[in-house]
Amino acid sequence: MLEVISVRWVKFVNVVLKNEIVVRVTFNDHPFYENIQSDTAKSLKSDLERYFKGERVDFSSYEVSLSELSDFVRVVLDEVRTIPYGNVATYKELAERLKTSPRAIGQALKRNPVPIIIPCHRVVAKSGLGGFSAGTDIKRELLKLEGLKL
């Protein structure tokens, strides 16, 4: 079963679920047509609304689909999910933990299909913000929500 959540924020945040598993999160100028049926989708929509209001919300219990990704990307994204709300890690720190290079971490994060759910915005460069697949302005706003400046 396919479900869609759309939430208005600085952009529209559109989330697609398949069988109650999050398969994609995108930032768009227009909302997607919503189709919300399961309790999972209802709960996620309310969590997203609370999150965008600035409440501390943990998305780590939602299942995500990483099956199309390489082993390396999965390992990196799993590690990123352990970064708690309001905290950040640098590309270098993750590289050291996973015995790889900062650039390889960046390449993996770029392939994250579900930003916010997997909080890739909490990974920043050692001196500065770093990049973001949906635009660095979005990344900055997400960090601001969690009380961080950069």
Added chain:
DNA sequence: CTGCGAGTCAAAC
């Protein structure tokens, strides 16, 4: 401060 070369490693070509 800005710029550039080298090191790095997974992905893309």
Added chain:
DNA sequence: GTTTGACTCGCAG
């Protein structure tokens, strides 16, 4: 095989 990054470090101007 070569090139390209959501990076970092060091060293010049």
